[in-house]
Amino acid sequence: DQQVKQNSPSLSVQEGRISILNCDYTNSMFDYFLWYKKYPAEGPTFLISISSIKDKNEDGRFTVFLNKSAKHLSLHIVPSQPGDSAVYFCAASRRSGGSNYKLTFGKGTLLTVNP
Amino acid sequence: DSGVTQTPKHLITATGQRVTLRCSPRSGDLSVYWYQQSLDQGLQFLIQYYNGEERAKGNILERFSAQQFPDLHSELNLSSLELGDSALYFCASSVVFGQGSSGANVLTFGAGSRLTVL
Numbered sequence: 760d761q762q763v764k765q766n767s768p769s770l771s772v773q774e775g776r777i778s779i780l781n782c783d784y785t786n787s788m789f790d791y792f793l794w795y796k797k798y799p800a801e802g803p804t805f806l807i808s809i810s811s812i813k814d815k816n817e818d819g820r821f822t823v824f825l826n827k828s829a830k831h832l833s834l835h836i837v838p839s840q841p842g843d844s845a846v847y848f849c850a851a852s853r854r855s856g857g858s859n860y861k862l863t864f865g866k867g868t869l870l871t872v873n874p
Numbered sequence: 875d876s877g878v879t880q881t882p883k884h885l886i887t888a889t890g891q892r893v894t895l896r897c898s899p900r901s902g903d904l905s906v907y908w909y910q911q912s913l914d915q916g917l918q919f920l921i922q923y924y925n926g927e928e929r930a931k932g933n934i935l936e937r938f939s940a941q942q943f944p945d946l947h948s949e950l951n952l953s954s955l956e957l958g959d960s961a962l963y964f965c966a967s968s969v970v971f972g973q974g975s976s977g978a979n980v981l982t983f984g985a986g987s988r989l990t991v992l
Contacts, residue, residue, distance in 0.1 A: 800985065802878070802964055802986055804983070861907075861932060862919065862981060863919065866916035
């Protein structure tokens with residue numbers, strides 16, 4: 760049962776253009792959504808998050824949009840830079856009480872930004 | 875350097891063997907998480923420890939076990955290894971909650987241990 764889905768395994772964009780990475784989820788109990796970026800031979804690094812009570816969160820070139828009714832979120836990168844080329848993981852969390860916590864990840868989308 | 879240290883970085887072993895992966899969390903983080911990333915798969919949650927106690931369990935096989943020690947480092951033990959166990963194993967740590975600017979619990983990941991079972 761894949762609760763977090765990233766249906767596009769890869770995406771290629773030109774430098775300076777907008778990159779839009781999409782993510783769908785099925786569990787309406789998720790309370791936070793996060794995006795992680797992963798370069799080869801490194802662990803995932805946190806990029807940006809959004810609470811389920813918000814519909815938008817912006818941090819510099821990165822903006823995450825949440826559509827709860829559609830159970831869909833997207834990450835916008837504007838403008839895209841070659842250094843943004845990486846695998847992007849969408850993740851969702853549900854606090855299950857106290858210190859119990861689990862992040863559920865999608866399979867990732869490989870973003871390639873061409874110079 | 876994320877502050878989360880994983881050893882070894884690479885490990886090659888044979889089927890049926892047993893290996894131990896080690897993780898030192900970021901200073902001050904009490905929670906440790908283990909994730910497995912197989913080919914074409916996302917990050918699969920295995921298990922979470924908080925201050926030495928198991929707190930959440932995911933898709934962890936019975937052949938696998940983990941523990942968190944008093945100094946907060948953690949070990950993931952994989953036994954009776956099969957070819958399908960070949961994967962990247964990531965450790966992550968966190969304080970617990972309120973770490974991110976939006977209140978999300980942000981996990982900090984290590985660079986991973988790549989296990990190859992031949």
